[in-house]
Amino acid sequence: MxxxxxxxxxxxLTGRVALVTGASRGIGRALAEGLAAHGADILAVxxxxxxxxxxxxxxxxxxxxxxxxxxxVSDIAAIDELFKRIQSLGMSPDILVNNAGIEEVCPSxxxxxxxxxxxxxxxLKGAFFVAQGFARPLLAAGRGGSIVNLGSxxxxxxxxTAAPYTASKSGLxxxxxxxxxxxxxxxxxxxxxxxxxxxxxxxEVFYRDEDWQKAMLGKIPMRRFGxxxxxxxxTVFLASDAAxxxxxxxxxxxxxxxxxx
Ligand code: NDP
Numbered sequence: 407m408x409x410x411x412x413x414x415x416x417x418x419l420t421g422r423v424a425l426v427t428g429a430s431r432g433i434g435r436a437l438a439e440g441l442a443a444h445g446a447d448i449l450a451v452x453x454x455x456x457x458x459x460x461x462x463x464x465x466x467x468x469x470x471x472x473x474x475x476x477x478x479v480s481d482i483a484a485i486d487e488l489f490k491r492i493q494s495l496g497m498s499p500d501i502l503v504n505n506a507g508i509e510e511v512c513p514s515x516x517x518x519x520x521x522x523x524x525x526x527x528x529x530l531k532g533a534f535f536v537a538q539g540f541a542r543p544l545l546a547a548g549r550g551g552s553i554v555n556l557g558s559x560x561x562x563x564x565x566x567t568a569a570p571y572t573a574s575k576s577g578l579x580x581x582x583x584x585x586x587x588x589x590x591x592x593x594x595x596x597x598x599x600x601x602x603x604x605x606x607x608x609x610e611v612f613y614r615d616e617d618w619q620k621a622m623l624g625k626i627p628m629r630r631f632g633x634x635x636x637x638x639x640x641t642v643f644l645a646s647d648a649a650x651x652x653x654x655x656x657x658x659x660x661x662x663x664x665x666x667x
Contacts, residue, residue, distance in 0.1 A: 415648035420445030424645065425492070425499040427479055427536060428506030430457035432606035433556065433637060437503050438472075439464050440638030441645065447471040449492060449499055451506065453478050473497070479506045479532030480524070489539040500551040501645045502540040504533040507556060507574075509608050511567040522570045529574035534581055541585075541594055550593025552645045555582050557598040557656055562664055579656060586654030595653040597644045602660025604632040627662030 424441045428434035430452035438448045442465040450458045450465070450472055458474035465472035473495065477488040492499065507529045510521060537553055544551045560568055561576040579598055586596040603622060605613050612618050623629055640659050643649050658664050 415646075417642055417646045417648045418445055419501070419642065419646055422446045422501055422645075423449065423497055423499040424501035424503060425449040425451065425536075425540060426503040426505060427451040427477075427532075428556075429461050430454075432608060433601065433604060433634060434503070434505040435461045435464075436634035437505060437637060437641050439468070440635070440642060441501065441503070442468045442470040442472070443638075444642050444646070445470070446501060446645075449473050449475055449497060451475050451477050451479070451488065479536055480527040482531075482535055485532070485535045485539055488536075489542075493543070498543060498547075498549075499540060500544065500549065502537060502551070502553045503641065503645070504536055504553060504555045504578075506532060506536075507608070509568065509571045511611065512570075513567055514569045517570060525570040526574045526577075529571065530577045530581070533578055537581075537585060537596070541589060544594055545589070545592055548592070550595070552649070553582075553585070553594065553596040554641055554644045555596070555598040557582070557600045559600055559602055559658065559660055559664060561600070562658075563667065582656065583654045590653050595644075595649065597649070597653060598656045599637065599640055599644065600656050600658035600660065600664075601637055602626065602632050602658070602663045604634060604637070606634075625663060625666070626660070627666050630661065632659065632661060 424446040426438040429438040429450035438461050447470050448465045450461050452458050455474045455476040462472035462474050477484045558575040560572040561579045582598040640657050
Protein backbone atom coordinates (compact mmCIF):
# COMPACT_ATOMS: atom_id res chain seq x y z
CA MET A 407 0.00 0.00 0.00
CA UNK A 408 1.22 3.51 -0.85
CA UNK A 409 0.69 6.74 1.08
CA UNK A 410 0.30 7.40 4.81
CA UNK A 411 -0.51 4.94 7.55
CA UNK A 412 -4.08 3.66 7.63
CA UNK A 413 -5.52 4.76 10.95
CA UNK A 414 -9.23 4.30 10.32
CA UNK A 415 -11.99 6.71 9.41
CA UNK A 416 -12.87 9.46 11.87
CA UNK A 417 -16.58 10.09 12.32
CA UNK A 418 -16.10 12.20 15.46
CA LEU A 419 -17.49 15.74 15.15
CA THR A 420 -16.34 17.03 18.54
CA GLY A 421 -15.34 20.68 18.25
CA ARG A 422 -17.26 21.16 14.99
CA VAL A 423 -20.17 23.57 14.57
CA ALA A 424 -22.98 22.53 12.22
CA LEU A 425 -25.42 24.98 10.70
CA VAL A 426 -28.64 23.09 9.90
CA THR A 427 -31.41 24.85 7.98
CA GLY A 428 -34.97 23.64 8.36
CA ALA A 429 -34.09 22.15 11.75
CA SER A 430 -37.50 22.70 13.35
CA ARG A 431 -38.92 19.32 12.33
CA GLY A 432 -38.66 16.30 10.04
CA ILE A 433 -35.36 15.42 8.45
CA GLY A 434 -33.55 18.62 9.52
CA ARG A 435 -34.38 18.06 13.17
CA ALA A 436 -33.24 14.42 13.01
CA LEU A 437 -29.98 15.42 11.34
CA ALA A 438 -29.30 18.19 13.88
CA GLU A 439 -29.79 15.73 16.72
CA GLY A 440 -27.71 13.07 14.93
CA LEU A 441 -24.80 15.44 14.31
CA ALA A 442 -24.95 16.52 17.97
CA ALA A 443 -24.86 12.84 19.02
CA HIS A 444 -21.53 12.66 17.19
CA GLY A 445 -20.17 15.70 19.03
CA ALA A 446 -21.15 18.74 16.94
CA ASP A 447 -22.61 21.95 18.33
CA ILE A 448 -25.65 23.10 16.37
CA LEU A 449 -26.88 26.36 14.87
CA ALA A 450 -30.53 25.53 14.14
CA VAL A 451 -32.35 27.57 11.51
CA UNK A 452 -36.09 27.82 10.82
CA UNK A 453 -38.48 30.60 9.96
CA UNK A 454 -39.78 31.00 13.51
CA UNK A 455 -37.40 30.78 16.47
CA UNK A 456 -40.05 29.28 18.78
CA UNK A 457 -40.37 26.19 16.55
CA UNK A 458 -36.67 25.50 17.15
CA UNK A 459 -37.03 25.07 20.91
CA UNK A 460 -37.63 21.28 20.82
CA UNK A 461 -34.56 20.52 18.68
CA UNK A 462 -32.40 22.87 20.76
CA UNK A 463 -33.59 21.18 23.96
CA UNK A 464 -32.84 17.73 22.50
CA UNK A 465 -29.34 18.83 21.46
CA UNK A 466 -28.70 20.44 24.86
CA UNK A 467 -29.79 17.19 26.54
CA UNK A 468 -26.87 15.53 24.71
CA UNK A 469 -24.49 18.05 26.29
CA UNK A 470 -23.96 20.06 23.12
CA UNK A 471 -24.60 23.73 22.45
CA UNK A 472 -27.64 24.57 20.33
CA UNK A 473 -28.56 28.06 19.20
CA UNK A 474 -31.91 28.79 17.50
CA UNK A 475 -31.72 31.27 14.63
CA UNK A 476 -34.77 32.54 12.77
CA UNK A 477 -34.29 33.10 9.03
CA UNK A 478 -36.35 32.63 5.90
CA VAL A 479 -33.88 31.18 3.41
CA SER A 480 -35.98 32.32 0.44
CA ASP A 481 -35.14 35.90 1.46
CA ILE A 482 -31.60 36.98 0.56
CA ALA A 483 -31.63 39.87 3.06
CA ALA A 484 -32.60 37.40 5.80
CA ILE A 485 -29.65 35.17 4.84
CA ASP A 486 -27.29 38.16 5.12
CA GLU A 487 -28.74 38.92 8.57
CA LEU A 488 -28.35 35.26 9.56
CA PHE A 489 -24.61 35.26 8.86
CA LYS A 490 -24.14 38.64 10.58
CA ARG A 491 -25.87 37.20 13.63
CA ILE A 492 -23.67 34.08 13.54
CA GLN A 493 -20.57 36.29 13.31
CA SER A 494 -21.76 38.46 16.20
CA LEU A 495 -22.17 35.30 18.29
CA GLY A 496 -18.52 34.51 17.62
CA MET A 497 -19.54 31.22 15.99
CA SER A 498 -17.85 29.83 12.92
CA PRO A 499 -19.69 26.85 11.44
CA ASP A 500 -17.62 24.31 9.53
CA ILE A 501 -20.51 21.99 8.60
CA LEU A 502 -23.59 23.11 6.66
CA VAL A 503 -26.66 20.95 6.17
CA ASN A 504 -28.67 22.75 3.51
CA ASN A 505 -31.95 21.08 4.37
CA ALA A 506 -34.73 23.71 4.34
CA GLY A 507 -37.16 22.84 1.60
CA ILE A 508 -40.77 22.99 0.52
CA GLU A 509 -43.00 21.12 -1.90
CA GLU A 510 -46.49 21.86 -3.19
CA VAL A 511 -47.85 19.28 -5.61
CA CYS A 512 -49.68 20.78 -8.56
CA PRO A 513 -50.53 19.59 -12.08
CA SER A 514 -47.98 21.28 -14.34
CA UNK A 515 -50.69 22.82 -16.54
CA UNK A 516 -51.85 24.76 -13.48
CA UNK A 517 -48.53 25.89 -12.01
CA UNK A 518 -48.46 29.69 -11.61
CA UNK A 519 -45.26 31.75 -11.52
CA UNK A 520 -45.61 32.49 -7.81
CA UNK A 521 -45.68 28.75 -6.98
CA UNK A 522 -42.59 28.18 -9.13
CA UNK A 523 -40.79 31.09 -7.45
CA UNK A 524 -41.73 29.99 -3.93
CA UNK A 525 -40.31 26.51 -4.44
CA UNK A 526 -37.22 27.44 -6.43
CA UNK A 527 -36.40 30.43 -4.20
CA UNK A 528 -36.43 28.21 -1.10
CA UNK A 529 -34.97 24.95 -2.38
CA LEU A 530 -32.37 26.23 -4.84
CA LYS A 531 -31.69 29.96 -4.62
CA GLY A 532 -31.85 29.86 -0.82
CA ALA A 533 -29.53 26.85 -0.68
CA PHE A 534 -26.98 28.61 -2.92
CA PHE A 535 -26.88 31.81 -0.89
CA VAL A 536 -26.73 29.93 2.40
CA ALA A 537 -23.79 27.95 0.98
CA GLN A 538 -22.15 31.20 -0.12
CA GLY A 539 -22.63 32.81 3.32
CA PHE A 540 -21.24 29.67 4.96
CA ALA A 541 -18.21 29.43 2.67
CA ARG A 542 -17.10 33.07 2.64
CA PRO A 543 -15.50 33.14 6.12
CA LEU A 544 -13.94 29.70 5.56
CA LEU A 545 -12.41 30.83 2.25
CA ALA A 546 -11.16 34.05 3.87
CA ALA A 547 -9.60 32.14 6.77
CA GLY A 548 -8.22 29.31 4.64
CA ARG A 549 -10.25 26.76 6.63
CA GLY A 550 -11.98 23.71 5.24
CA GLY A 551 -15.55 22.61 5.78
CA SER A 552 -18.28 20.32 4.58
CA ILE A 553 -21.62 21.06 2.93
CA VAL A 554 -24.40 18.48 2.70
CA ASN A 555 -27.24 19.54 0.39
CA LEU A 556 -30.60 17.80 0.68
CA GLY A 557 -31.31 16.51 -2.79
CA SER A 558 -34.05 14.08 -3.71
CA UNK A 559 -34.87 10.99 -5.72
CA UNK A 560 -36.98 13.28 -7.91
CA UNK A 561 -33.85 14.57 -9.61
CA UNK A 562 -33.35 11.06 -10.99
CA UNK A 563 -36.96 9.91 -11.44
CA UNK A 564 -39.85 11.71 -13.15
CA UNK A 565 -42.60 12.37 -10.58
CA UNK A 566 -45.90 13.76 -11.92
CA THR A 567 -47.20 17.04 -10.40
CA ALA A 568 -43.77 17.86 -9.02
CA ALA A 569 -42.06 19.79 -11.83
CA PRO A 570 -40.99 22.92 -9.86
CA TYR A 571 -39.75 20.78 -6.95
CA THR A 572 -37.93 18.42 -9.32
CA ALA A 573 -36.35 21.35 -11.15
CA SER A 574 -35.18 22.83 -7.85
CA LYS A 575 -33.67 19.55 -6.65
CA SER A 576 -32.04 18.81 -10.01
CA GLY A 577 -30.55 22.30 -9.92
CA LEU A 578 -29.29 21.57 -6.42
CA UNK A 579 -27.48 18.48 -7.72
CA UNK A 580 -25.80 20.54 -10.46
CA UNK A 581 -24.92 23.20 -7.92
CA UNK A 582 -23.40 20.52 -5.67
CA UNK A 583 -21.07 19.39 -8.46
CA UNK A 584 -20.14 22.97 -9.49
CA UNK A 585 -19.36 24.10 -5.93
CA UNK A 586 -17.50 20.90 -5.16
CA UNK A 587 -15.03 21.47 -7.98
CA UNK A 588 -14.73 25.21 -7.29
CA UNK A 589 -14.04 24.82 -3.56
CA UNK A 590 -12.22 21.48 -3.42
CA UNK A 591 -8.82 23.20 -3.48
CA UNK A 592 -9.89 25.31 -0.50
CA UNK A 593 -10.80 22.19 1.48
CA UNK A 594 -14.55 22.76 1.38
CA UNK A 595 -16.29 19.54 0.36
CA UNK A 596 -19.77 19.72 -1.15
CA UNK A 597 -21.96 16.62 -1.37
CA UNK A 598 -25.65 15.82 -1.53
CA UNK A 599 -27.90 13.39 0.24
CA UNK A 600 -30.68 11.85 -1.84
CA UNK A 601 -33.43 10.64 0.50
CA UNK A 602 -36.01 8.21 -0.85
CA UNK A 603 -39.45 8.17 0.81
CA UNK A 604 -39.66 9.53 4.36
CA UNK A 605 -42.92 10.40 6.09
CA UNK A 606 -42.78 14.03 7.23
CA UNK A 607 -45.01 17.11 7.03
CA UNK A 608 -43.65 17.70 3.52
CA UNK A 609 -44.79 14.32 2.24
CA GLU A 610 -47.81 13.68 4.52
CA VAL A 611 -50.24 14.33 1.68
CA PHE A 612 -49.06 11.16 -0.09
CA TYR A 613 -49.07 8.91 2.98
CA ARG A 614 -52.75 9.66 3.68
CA ASP A 615 -53.51 7.60 0.56
CA GLU A 616 -53.26 3.92 1.49
CA ASP A 617 -53.27 2.81 -2.15
CA TRP A 618 -50.26 5.05 -2.77
CA GLN A 619 -48.48 3.55 0.25
CA LYS A 620 -49.15 0.02 -0.95
CA ALA A 621 -48.00 0.77 -4.50
CA MET A 622 -44.86 2.53 -3.29
CA LEU A 623 -43.90 -0.23 -0.84
CA GLY A 624 -44.14 -2.63 -3.76
CA LYS A 625 -41.49 -0.59 -5.58
CA ILE A 626 -39.01 -0.14 -2.70
CA PRO A 627 -36.79 -3.25 -2.59
CA MET A 628 -36.44 -3.06 1.22
CA ARG A 629 -40.28 -3.00 1.46
CA ARG A 630 -40.40 -0.19 3.99
CA PHE A 631 -40.34 3.60 4.02
CA GLY A 632 -37.28 5.40 5.34
CA UNK A 633 -36.98 6.21 9.03
CA UNK A 634 -35.44 9.59 9.88
CA UNK A 635 -32.56 7.88 11.68
CA UNK A 636 -31.68 6.13 8.39
CA UNK A 637 -30.35 9.49 7.15
CA UNK A 638 -28.11 10.24 10.12
CA UNK A 639 -25.24 7.87 9.35
CA UNK A 640 -24.90 9.08 5.76
CA THR A 641 -24.94 12.72 6.86
CA VAL A 642 -22.41 12.22 9.65
CA PHE A 643 -20.18 10.39 7.15
CA LEU A 644 -20.34 13.20 4.57
CA ALA A 645 -19.83 15.86 7.25
CA SER A 646 -16.91 14.14 8.93
CA ASP A 647 -13.26 13.43 8.20
CA ALA A 648 -14.33 9.89 7.30
CA ALA A 649 -15.31 11.45 3.95
CA UNK A 650 -12.14 13.57 3.64
CA UNK A 651 -11.65 12.58 -0.03
CA UNK A 652 -15.33 12.57 -0.98
CA UNK A 653 -16.75 15.59 -2.78
CA UNK A 654 -19.27 16.28 -5.54
CA UNK A 655 -21.18 13.07 -4.76
CA UNK A 656 -24.84 12.26 -4.32
CA UNK A 657 -25.50 9.60 -1.71
CA UNK A 658 -28.97 8.10 -2.14
CA UNK A 659 -30.59 6.68 0.99
CA UNK A 660 -33.63 5.02 -0.52
CA UNK A 661 -33.91 1.35 0.47
CA UNK A 662 -32.65 0.35 -2.96
CA UNK A 663 -35.34 2.18 -4.96
CA UNK A 664 -33.17 3.91 -7.60
CA UNK A 665 -31.09 0.84 -8.28
CA UNK A 666 -34.23 -1.15 -9.00
CA UNK A 667 -35.79 1.01 -11.71
P1 NDP B 1 -40.57 19.22 6.51
O1 NDP B 1 -41.68 19.97 5.85
O2 NDP B 1 -40.91 18.26 7.58
O3 NDP B 1 -39.50 20.25 7.09
C1 NDP B 1 -39.05 21.31 6.30
C2 NDP B 1 -38.16 22.19 7.11
O4 NDP B 1 -37.72 23.27 6.26
C3 NDP B 1 -38.85 22.80 8.30
O5 NDP B 1 -37.96 22.83 9.37
C4 NDP B 1 -39.17 24.20 7.83
O6 NDP B 1 -39.11 25.09 8.90
C5 NDP B 1 -37.98 24.49 6.92
N1 NDP B 1 -38.25 25.54 5.95
C6 NDP B 1 -39.15 25.52 4.93
N2 NDP B 1 -39.11 26.68 4.26
C7 NDP B 1 -38.15 27.43 4.85
C8 NDP B 1 -37.65 28.73 4.62
N3 NDP B 1 -38.10 29.50 3.62
N4 NDP B 1 -36.68 29.20 5.43
C9 NDP B 1 -36.19 28.44 6.44
N5 NDP B 1 -36.63 27.21 6.72
C10 NDP B 1 -37.61 26.72 5.94
O7 NDP B 1 -39.77 18.50 5.32
P2 NDP B 1 -38.73 17.28 5.32
O8 NDP B 1 -38.08 17.14 6.62
O9 NDP B 1 -39.41 16.12 4.70
O10 NDP B 1 -37.69 17.80 4.22
C11 NDP B 1 -36.39 18.28 4.53
C12 NDP B 1 -35.60 18.31 3.24
O11 NDP B 1 -35.48 16.99 2.72
C13 NDP B 1 -36.25 19.13 2.13
O12 NDP B 1 -35.25 19.83 1.43
C14 NDP B 1 -36.89 18.09 1.24
O13 NDP B 1 -37.02 18.53 -0.08
C15 NDP B 1 -35.89 16.96 1.37
N6 NDP B 1 -36.45 15.65 1.03
C16 NDP B 1 -37.44 15.08 1.78
C17 NDP B 1 -37.93 13.83 1.44
C18 NDP B 1 -38.99 13.14 2.22
O14 NDP B 1 -39.38 12.01 1.83
N7 NDP B 1 -39.50 13.72 3.32
C19 NDP B 1 -37.42 13.10 0.27
C20 NDP B 1 -36.38 13.79 -0.44
C21 NDP B 1 -35.92 15.01 -0.06
P3 NDP B 1 -40.28 26.09 9.35
O15 NDP B 1 -41.53 25.72 8.57
O16 NDP B 1 -40.38 25.86 10.80
O17 NDP B 1 -39.73 27.43 9.00
